[in-house]
Amino acid sequence: MQDQDYILFETYLLEELSQEDVASFESRLKTDSEFNDAFNSYKALSSFLEHKFENEEATNAFQKNLTNISNTHFNKDKAVTEVKGTGKTFQFYKYAIAACVVVLFGIFTFNQFSNPSYSDFSNYDAVSLTVRGDNDDLLKTAENAFNAKDFASAEAVFKQLIAKDESNAEIKLYSAISNIELNNFASAEALLQDLKNGNSAFKNKATWFLALSKLKQNDNAACIVILKTIPEDAENYKQAQKLIDKLD
């Protein structure tokens, strides 16, 4: 097409051609297909540009609004997926919590078995020391203090009693127990060793508490060695075996 043709197209579209020129223009459209095609393209582009620029603001407003709605819609879609994800996470949390409980329980139990503590095994009954005799009052005081777990007071009295009667194995045992409770392991073990090497009725009991003294000091190896010296007929034999199992 020539420049002239495009100028003609424009004039035609602006309806500025004379009636005569319009007639000749339209007849050319019918006969000249090249001319017709070019005109149609020109017209389409003119319309496109007109729309593009005239409606720019409206189009931009529409596109902005559309983008917002679209983003909201698709984020909501994602949010829905995420909620589903959270559902899974929630399931996961439940399992995780359950697992934690199991693990904690396991650790707790394991601890029970692997790290048995002194307090788990130092089960001694309330003492009943009072017998008829001269030292009834002191015994009563010691007994009450011991049973009230006031080991310091009890030990003070036990010391006096031992000083009076060095052969009283029972007092020595409870004195030793008090000392273990007070963490005076040296004093306790001296007394217990003494009893262990002796032949009193408290021999095995003393051995047992000597082991527990080692246990309380976390000296598991020494504890096991001592535990193994407890004979089968001893009162604490079963407990000793149990403790050996747990320490091993």
Add this chain to the structure above:
Amino acid sequence: MSEKKVHEDQKYIDGLLKNNSFIIQAIYDKFVPKVVNYIKQNSGSSDKAQDVIQETLITIYNQASEKKLQLTCPFDAYFFLLCKRKWLNELKKSSNKEVTINEEVLSKDDEAQELAFETSVFGEKEALFTEMFQKLGTACKDLLTATFKIKSMEDVAKNLGVTYAYARKKKSLCIGKLTELVRESPKFNQINN
């Protein structure tokens, strides 16, 4: 087309044209999920679907605005076909292969197919026009922008510091240049065929 009965779903077209958020929202709620599913099932993603849908709605908006689009079929079918066609074209572009779209071997008697095809062609032409407009020289771009933004050619001439006659002539020649760019483009023949 004016002889055909306008479908009641024209309300969606009108809603888009009026930038009616309620209608746009309704389109997303009612018709978009189906398209998203289709695209996802055909090597696409949610993000791709979002783009295709948005571009399709803009094309519909533009056609409605520029060509007074009249919907003669349900919006659902029309919209789905448009998005589908657009998505398959993108697949074709990215795979660099000829993807035969069997459904597009047109059963032109189908109202929705025909209308979707028209809109689709409109959209492709628009994209081509935009692309070619960018290829024009700065002088032409500025003049055409001014011409269509400022309606009066006298004002345009004044703004550009040229005579009215020159501005008027220049406008014709610039659109003429654009016409040539478009007609010479291989895409133009593809669209028209």
